[in-house]
Amino acid sequence: MRRRKKTNLQTLASFFDIPQDIVLDLPRITMxxxxxxxxxxxxxxxxxxxxxxxxxxxxxxxxITGADLMLGNxxxxxIMVEGVIAAIRYxx
Amino acid sequence: xxxxxxxxxxxxxxKIRISGLIPEKFINLCIAQHIFLWGxxxxxxxxxxxxxxxxxxxIRPIVRTSETRVRVIRFFGLPFVLKKMKQxxxxxxxxxxxxxxxxxxxxxxxxxxxxxxxTISAEQVRxxxxxxxxxxxAAKSSVSAKALEKSIMLNIPExxxxxxxxxxxRAVIEVxxxxxxxxxxxxxxxxxxxxxxxxxxxxxxxxxxxxxxxxTIKKGDLLIKGFAPDSTTVPASPGAPQIIxxxxxxxxxxxxxxxxxxxxSYGEAHMIKTWRQRTGQKxxxxxxxxxxxxxxxxxxxxxxxxxxxxxxxxxxxxGWRNSSxxxxxxxxxxxxxxxxxxxxxxxxxxxxxxxxxxxAVQSQIPENAQxxxxxxxxxxxxxxxxxxIRVRIETIEDVGQLVPIQ
Numbered sequence: 430m431r432r433r434k435k436t437n438l439q440t441l442a443s444f445f446d447i448p449q450d451i452v453l454d455l456p457r458i459t460m461x462x463x464x465x466x467x468x469x470x471x472x473x474x475x476x477x478x479x480x481x482x483x484x485x486x487x488x489x490x491x492x493i494t495g496a497d498l499m500l501g502n503x504x505x506x507x508i509m510v511e512g513v514i515a516a517i518r519y520x521x
Numbered sequence: 522x523x524x525x526x527x528x529x530x531x532x533x534x535x536k537i538r539i540s541g542l543i544p545e546k547f548i549n550l551c552i553a554q555h556i557f558l559w560g561x562x563x564x565x566x567x568x569x570x571x572x573x574x575x576x577x578x579x580i581r582p583i584v585r586t587s588e589t590r591v592r593v594i595r596f597f598g599l600p601f602v603l604k605k606m607k608q609x610x611x612x613x614x615x616x617x618x619x620x621x622x623x624x625x626x627x628x629x630x631x632x633x634x635x636x637x638x639x640t641i642s643a644e645q646v647r648x649x650x651x652x653x654x655x656x657x658x659a660a661k662s663s664v665s666a667k668a669l670e671k672s673i674m675l676n677i678p679e680x681x682x683x684x685x686x687x688x689x690x691r692a693v694i695e696v697x698x699x700x701x702x703x704x705x706x707x708x709x710x711x712x713x714x715x716x717x718x719x720x721x722x723x724x725x726x727x728x729x730x731x732x733x734x735x736x737t738i739k740k741g742d743l744l745i746k747g748f749a750p751d752s753t754t755v756p757a758s759p760g761a762p763q764i765i766x767x768x769x770x771x772x773x774x775x776x777x778x779x780x781x782x783x784x785x786s787y788g789e790a791h792m793i794k795t796w797r798q799r800t801g802q803k804x805x806x807x808x809x810x811x812x813x814x815x816x817x818x819x820x821x822x823x824x825x826x827x828x829x830x831x832x833x834x835x836x837x838x839x840g841w842r843n844s845s846x847x848x849x850x851x852x853x854x855x856x857x858x859x860x861x862x863x864x865x866x867x868x869x870x871x872x873x874x875x876x877x878x879x880x881a882v883q884s885q886i887p888e889n890a891q892x893x894x895x896x897x898x899x900x901x902x903x904x905x906x907x908x909x910i911r912v913r914i915e916t917i918e919d920v921g922q923l924v925p926i927q
Contacts, residue, residue: 473549479563500561500570505552 454487458517465501466493466510466517474500474508482510489521533574533598536560541589544568550583574600630659631690638696641679646694649673655685655692664692708925709771712745714738715922718780728774738780738920747774747926771926778921781893784885784914788878790870792906795862799830802857810849818850826857867908871899874910882912890918 442452450457450470459467468484468491475483475490477500482493494516501509539547548568551558556579560571572580574596584591606613633655635643650656653669666685673683673696681699685692712728720736728745732738749770804825807818832854838846865873875897886892896913 473552474545477545477548477561477563477568498563500548501559503548503552503558503561503570505555 456486456491458491460514460517463495463514464511466514467507468510469507471508479512484508489519492516492518492520494518529573530598533596533600534571535574535577535593536569536571536595537577538592538594539568539570539589540566540592541587543587544589547583547587547589550587551580554579554583556580556583569594574598627690628661629690630655630661630664630687630692631657633657633692633694635694635696637698639698641677641696641698645677646673646696649676650692650694655694661687661692669694707773709747710773710923710925711743711747712774712776712778712921713924714740714742714744714778714780714920716740716780716782716918716920718782718920720744720778720780721917722777722779724777726775726777727772728776730776732778744778744921745774745776747772774923776921777919779917780920782890782916782918782920784882784912784916786878786882786912787900788874788876788881788910788912790865790873790877790908792867792870792908793862793864795860797828797830797858798861800857800859802826804855806853806855808851808853810851812847815851821853821855824855826855828858828860830856830858832856870908871910874908875912878910878912882914886914886916887918890916892916 438452439449441447442449449455454470456471457469459465459469461467470487471491472485472487475485477483477498479498480494480496482498482500484491484493493510493514495512495514498510498512498514501511503509541547544563544567548558548561548570551572556572556576558570558572560569562569577593580591633647633650635646638646649672650669653664653672655664655669666687669685670683673694674680677696679699679701680696682697684695686695687693717739718737720732720734720738723730723732723734723744725745728747729750731743731746738744749772804821805819806821808820809816809818834852834854836850836852838848878897893915894913895915898911898913900909900911902909
């Protein structure tokens with residue numbers, strides 16, 4: 430049921446040409462090389478180490494691994510992770 | 522990002538260390554409370570983060586709920602600078618006083634400069650400026666530059682334009698002078714010869730001729746007399762000088778007397794030339810004179826050059842009032858020189874002698890002289906390597922010179 434609702438919303442969004450991240454409450458992730466990751470529309474931080482950052486999303490979580498990771502700019506809407514990024518992974 | 526930095530500076534920012542079991546919880550609570558964090562870094566178990574000073578006073582409940590401990594590590598920004606200033610009041614007062622004094626003193630005139638005066642006396646301009654209050658120690662606001670400019674223009678007719686400008690504590694009065702035509706000299710005068718020669722042409726416009734064409738004249742001879750032609754005098758036949766009985770009226774003689782003039786000069790050149798050339802090697806000796814004693818700080822003994830030029834520099838401390846310091850230093854610089862010689866051919870030496878001879882005579886010949894002939898002659902000398910040249914130049918030129926009648 431939930432699945433179908435999502436699909437309907439997506440169809441609606443593409444019909445009205447509205448950005449999907451707003452309609453579907455999805456994170457927007459912008460990467461600058463392996464130096465910066467900007468995660469917008471997040472739900473908070475679960476865990477933070479120098480080599481690992483876990484960010485809570487509306488569904489599941491985003492795991493960023495790397496070295497010398499630093500949270501550059503922390504706000505309600507966005508998280509900026511700086512450092513040497515090795516991998517980005519989704520986990521349910 | 523620059524704007525953000527400025528805002529952070531104005532508000533002040535602190536770096537805190539968050540220690541506890543779950544520092545991430547503190548971060549999430551901060552985000553929820555719209556507390557802006559940046560530069561978050563984890564070092565072992567502790568978390569470091571920057572936040573603004575106003576936000577720092579709001580984190581107390583968050584610290585309590587997240588069960589962490591917070592400690593300030595670093596801080597920067599205007600609030601902290603102001604706090605420091607409050608502790609060091611005299612420094613602030615001193616700075617304010619310094620600027621106040623500077624601006625107060627710069628509102629006064631300390632120097633009055635007058636530029637552009639050539640014939641007008643600067644003292645006259647200064648006196649007018651003084652009357653208008655433009656003097657060292659006067660406030661700028663008390664002097665009306667416009668009125669002063671007008672006053673100088675009225676009082677000194679030779680001034681074409683006057684500008685008064687302030688350049689810091691310096692008032693500059695710039696004067697542009699009017700160029701007045703020179704009054705014509707109308708005093709009676711004779712025309713006399715200023716060179717020896719033979720008259721080739723005489724044109725009298727005013728006065729009476731004293732010589733005729735073909736006459737030999739010496740320097741100082743009267744050429745045209747400054748007397749009005751006497752109507753009663755019968756013009757003499759050409760060739761015979763006129764007889765003037767009584768000088769009826771003195772006038773300013775005018776006319777052109779052209780004469781043939783000879784110039785002669787000599788020039789010499791040696792066929793073997795020696796000269797001294799500095800090699801660039803130099804040594805310095807430094808001596809200090811205290812009272813009557815001379816102390817060598819650096820001495821050269823012996824001087825390591827065969828041939829050298831000596832240059833001595835005296836350094837004296839600037840005197841104060843009338844007394845001068847009894848300390849004086851002397852620096853002697855020894856430049857090594859080489860003595861070089863070259864030999865010239867006869868032609869080269871002759872050219873050089875000719876150039877020297879011509880240069881010597883050229884300055885005597887006026888620019889508008891008409892050169893008739895130039896005779897260059899090599900003369901015999903006793904010395905073998907010496908070339909001597911004689912130059913003879915014949916010109917026709919205006920030899921007249923006005924001399925006022927006493």
